[in-house]
Amino acid sequence: MEAISKNISRRNFIKFSSLTGAALTLGLYSQAAGKEAEIITPEAAENLGIEMNAWITIDTNGKVTITNHRSEMGQGSFQSVPQMIAEELEVNLSDINIVFAQGNNAKYGSQITGGSSTIRGTYKKLLKLSATAREMLIEAASKKWNVSKAECYAEGGRVIHKSSGKKFHYGELVQEASKLEAPKNVKLKLPEEYKIIRKPLPRQDTPLKTNGTAIFGLDKKLPGMLYAVVERNPRFQGKVKSFDDTETKKVPGVKHVLPVKMSVFNTFREGVAVVADTLWAAMQGRKVLKVEWDDSGFEHLSTEQLYARMSDALKSENTLSVRTKGNAEGIYQKSENKIEATYETPYESHACMEPLNCIANYQDDKLEIWGPIQGPDWVQDFLSPLLGLPKEKITVNMTFLGGGFGRKAFMDYPHEAAVISKEIKAPVQVVWTREDDTTQGPFRPGMMYHCKGSVNANGNIESYSMRTAGQNMDHQWPNADKKSYNGSATEGFLETYFNSLQHYSFSDSPLDVPIPVMWWRSVYASTNAFAMESFMDELAAKAGKDPLDFRRPHLHDGRYHDLINKLEEVSGWKNRKKGEGYGVAIAESFSSIVGEVVKVSKKPDGKVKIDKVWAVMDCGWYVNPDIIKAQIEGSIIMGLGAAVTHATHFKDGKAVEQNFNTYKIPRITDTPDIEVHIMENDEKAGGVGEPSLPPFAPALTNAIFDLTSKRIRKLPFNLEEV
Amino acid sequence: MASLTLKINNKTHTVDVDPKMPLLWAIRDVVGLTGTKYGCGIAQCGACTVHLAGTPVRSCSIPVSAAANKDIVTIEGLSSDNSHPVQQAWIAEQVPQCGYCQSGQIMAATALLKKTPNPTDKDIDTAMQGHICRCGTYPRIRKAIKAASQLMNQKASIK
Numbered sequence: 001m002e003a004i005s006k007n008i009s010r011r012n013f014i015k016f017s018s019l020t021g022a023a024l025t026l027g028l029y030s031q032a033a034g035k036e037a038e039i040i041t042p043e044a045a046e047n048l049g050i051e052m053n054a055w056i057t058i059d060t061n062g063k064v065t066i067t068n069h070r071s072e073m074g075q076g077s078f079q080s081v082p083q084m085i086a087e088e089l090e091v092n093l094s095d096i097n098i099v100f101a102q103g104n105n106a107k108y109g110s111q112i113t114g115g116s117s118t119i120r121g122t123y124k125k126l127l128k129l130s131a132t133a134r135e136m137l138i139e140a141a142s143k144k145w146n147v148s149k150a151e152c153y154a155e156g157g158r159v160i161h162k163s164s165g166k167k168f169h170y171g172e173l174v175q176e177a178s179k180l181e182a183p184k185n186v187k188l189k190l191p192e193e194y195k196i197i198r199k200p201l202p203r204q205d206t207p208l209k210t211n212g213t214a215i216f217g218l219d220k221k222l223p224g225m226l227y228a229v230v231e232r233n234p235r236f237q238g239k240v241k242s243f244d245d246t247e248t249k250k251v252p253g254v255k256h257v258l259p260v261k262m263s264v265f266n267t268f269r270e271g272v273a274v275v276a277d278t279l280w281a282a283m284q285g286r287k288v289l290k291v292e293w294d295d296s297g298f299e300h301l302s303t304e305q306l307y308a309r310m311s312d313a314l315k316s317e318n319t320l321s322v323r324t325k326g327n328a329e330g331i332y333q334k335s336e337n338k339i340e341a342t343y344e345t346p347y348e349s350h351a352c353m354e355p356l357n358c359i360a361n362y363q364d365d366k367l368e369i370w371g372p373i374q375g376p377d378w379v380q381d382f383l384s385p386l387l388g389l390p391k392e393k394i395t396v397n398m399t400f401l402g403g404g405f406g407r408k409a410f411m412d413y414p415h416e417a418a419v420i421s422k423e424i425k426a427p428v429q430v431v432w433t434r435e436d437d438t439t440q441g442p443f444r445p446g447m448m449y450h451c452k453g454s455v456n457a458n459g460n461i462e463s464y465s466m467r468t469a470g471q472n473m474d475h476q477w478p479n480a481d482k483k484s485y486n487g488s489a490t491e492g493f494l495e496t497y498f499n500s501l502q503h504y505s506f507s508d509s510p511l512d513v514p515i516p517v518m519w520w521r522s523v524y525a526s527t528n529a530f531a532m533e534s535f536m537d538e539l540a541a542k543a544g545k546d547p548l549d550f551r552r553p554h555l556h557d558g559r560y561h562d563l564i565n566k567l568e569e570v571s572g573w574k575n576r577k578k579g580e581g582y583g584v585a586i587a588e589s590f591s592s593i594v595g596e597v598v599k600v601s602k603k604p605d606g607k608v609k610i611d612k613v614w615a616v617m618d619c620g621w622y623v624n625p626d627i628i629k630a631q632i633e634g635s636i637i638m639g640l641g642a643a644v645t646h647a648t649h650f651k652d653g654k655a656v657e658q659n660f661n662t663y664k665i666p667r668i669t670d671t672p673d674i675e676v677h678i679m680e681n682d683e684k685a686g687g688v689g690e691p692s693l694p695p696f697a698p699a700l701t702n703a704i705f706d707l708t709s710k711r712i713r714k715l716p717f718n719l720e721e722v
Numbered sequence: 723m724a725s726l727t728l729k730i731n732n733k734t735h736t737v738d739v740d741p742k743m744p745l746l747w748a749i750r751d752v753v754g755l756t757g758t759k760y761g762c763g764i765a766q767c768g769a770c771t772v773h774l775a776g777t778p779v780r781s782c783s784i785p786v787s788a789a790a791n792k793d794i795v796t797i798e799g800l801s802s803d804n805s806h807p808v809q810q811a812w813i814a815e816q817v818p819q820c821g822y823c824q825s826g827q828i829m830a831a832t833a834l835l836k837k838t839p840n841p842t843d844k845d846i847d848t849a850m851q852g853h854i855c856r857c858g859t860y861p862r863i864r865k866a867i868k869a870a871s872q873l874m875n876q877k878a879s880i881k
Contacts, residue, residue, distance in 0.1 A: 284740075354822045671860040
């Protein structure tokens with residue numbers, strides 16, 4: 001353990017520029033849109049006139065440095081990206097350095113950590129890149145020994161000559177290897193040959209997170225750095241009319257007070273920044289700052305008004321068709337065996353444990369940013385036109401993220417930090433208090449759904465319709481086409497259902513209101529699945545069928561049958577006892593399918609408790625089963641929060657819940673027993689960080705229905721009051 | 723402003739600060755030990771937990787003046803090489819995801835095990851329910867506390 005932690009403590013500080021001597025560096029050239037990435041050497045990169053990315057660099061001492069181009073916000077990219085590379089490169093994970101890439105999508109392709117895309121979006125390229133490097137090292141060794149390549153193999157950072165047992169470590173081969181042309185078609189290992197991939201290996205970042213040495217955004221310091229907090233208008237589109245900083249300027253340590261604007265979609269969030277030599281001084285200065293707001297020209301909405309509008313939208317004639325087949329409405333109207341139901345899900349704050357923060361240093365027409373950032377390349381692209389700086393003049397560094405969940409993919413907080421630094425001509429760290437973080441959004445949009453469906457004489461689904469009302473995140477951008485439908489309105493629905501159903505209709509009635517909304521772990525699937533899988537359960541009840549069996553005729557693919565069978569087996573579904581409520585939900589998002597069964601029962605006082613959750617994940621090809629297990633456990637607990645413990649409400653245009661005393665995150669005492677199973681198959685890789693969240697809420701409410709015959713259609717609900 | 727003596731992890735620091743400044747900010751921004759985290763500022767989440775005279779406290783809600791001249795232990799003081807049984811158990815059970823809350827969780831678990839070497843699930847609930855983890859690492863926290871308890875008992879029996 002000691003060796004690991006020593007090794008790791010250096011990792012964050014290694015820069016490529018400090019590598020001396022020759023190095024074998026390999027990267028991907030993927031600038032041409034739609035073109036399969038090519039593996040290139042630095043020489044080839046120079047000929048093409050592009051800057052080389054260095055996913056893998058091996059120096060003459062044999063030290064391997066792997067770049068993690070995505071952010072590490074808890075989901076495990078810091079482990080899973082190197083774990084993939086180490087497999088095909090044939091190096092030991094304990095012998096490598098891991099560095100975070102800076103923002104640069106010309107080099108790395110998209111770096112946005114979102115859509116559960118880190119593995120599924122890059123694994124094929126990275127495996128090939130790693131295997132290519134390995135083959136070049138083997139070839140270099142074979143040349144040095146003057147033997148054929150077939151007589152050599154790679155293992156543990158060395159190339160070995162089979163018959164003689166002679167060895168070169170990679171460092172001894174890099175000079176030779178770097179002169180070779182990258183082979184075009186390397187053979188990748190079969191899953192049964194894996195030694196590193198598919199193993200529950202401990203995360204490389206764990207030791208940094210148990211002794212306080214992991215550097216999160218808030219922990220980063222620059223010489224001469226000042227701290228800023230910002231009093232922002234609590235109404236999302238309000239302006240600063242005037243401010244009085246007389247008392248603020250008397251607080252020892254306060255250096256500057258200035259109005260500030262940051263770009264939030266199609267508008268600007270306005271506030272007044274207090275900059276001081278300590279964060280505490282800045283906070284004290286903010287307390288005595290007096291700001292007068294101009295809140296004219298936009299609506300000050302309450303939760304009740306928002307949902308009344310959604311309810312109206314669901315009833316109106318105007319709706320945008322998203323995906324349809326057959327004649328769902330006609331069949332429904334004629335059917336005698338039909339039901340309809342309306343579901344409601346809340347607005348939510350992301351509530352990352354690390355509140356938003358960002359360091360900016362704007363000097364000499366150059367900007368450097370450090371922070372907990374999900375999309376470093378997005379920050380460059382976003383700030384460049386806003387600040388009138390070419391992208392090359394904007395450097396974005398990622399720290400570890402204390403949670404992200406979508407919120408830290410947004411670029412408002414780096415923008416605000418940049419504006420303040422430019423104004424005060426000094427490096428500054430802008431820190432959002434918990435209250436700022438909880439109340440300012442962007443939030444997960446609240447949604448309402450209206451479902452209609454009918455079953456035929458065999459008890460199978462005959463028609464299925466779902467209409468969605470809620471804010472469309474895409475409609476917030478400047479010049480957005482507000483007539484466009486929400487393409488994610490079907491997210492969460494099993495692909496196989498679309499094939500099996502003859503008549504379905506999905507439509508969207510977008511809500512146009514001035515509340516900023518944003519991705520929240522599993523995005524629209526996090527709310528859609530509650531309606532979809534609750535309604536599936538209602539249809540099963542209407543058909544008089546077991547909820548698992550009811551789904552079976554609608555699964556036109558062995559993969560789904562395997563999952564449902566596994567779910568039935570591990571949960572003991574068929575052996576349910578009296579006094580136990582079982583509920584199932586299955587959702588598909590980010591190319592993975594997750595089924596969950598929740599078991600509930602009554603406590604002696606008659607209140608419902610959650611006894612157990614079984615989750616079966618089919619994410620196809622995967623890297624680290626223990627990280628997957630952790631992501632499922634975490635997703636279920638976050639889903640539990642949005643189902644029963646927290647929601648963001650609005651009153652008079654402001655968010656009501658401000659801190660953890662009212663925005664109640666699940667605690668250890670709320671946590672049920674969770675059992676996780678991962679399907680083994682040959683499917684392509686799907687997402688892991690998000691897809692386990694959507695099925696939890698409907699599985700829970702379906703279980704409560706099974707136990708109590710009470711149908712819950714609105715989240716969150718109080719478990720104590722069921 | 724006042725000149726105060728802080729005894730953090732067996733090291734003495736003289737700090738010149740507003741005596742009302744919460745201990746958290748003195749530890750992080752003045753002394754420069756950033757392992758202790760800011761989460762809520764109102765003693766609701768536990769991310770800022772340190773030991774003050776042997777007791778786990780929320781450093782966000784204690785003025786620095788109240789901690790002067792008393793023994794303070796932060797995550798950095800547990801061990802820098804992860805040799806403390808609670809840290810070892812946290813690594814063995816692979817508890818952290820984002821890791822932001824874990825310093826506070828570990829300090830709370832350490833205090834629990836010092837007082838209650840063989841905690842029941844109920845003891846764990848009571849000691850840990852003041853700590854929020856948004857990543858939802860609670861099942862592993864529970865396992866790790868039990869594993870740490872075993873490790874500590876083994877060590878004690880060897881001695």
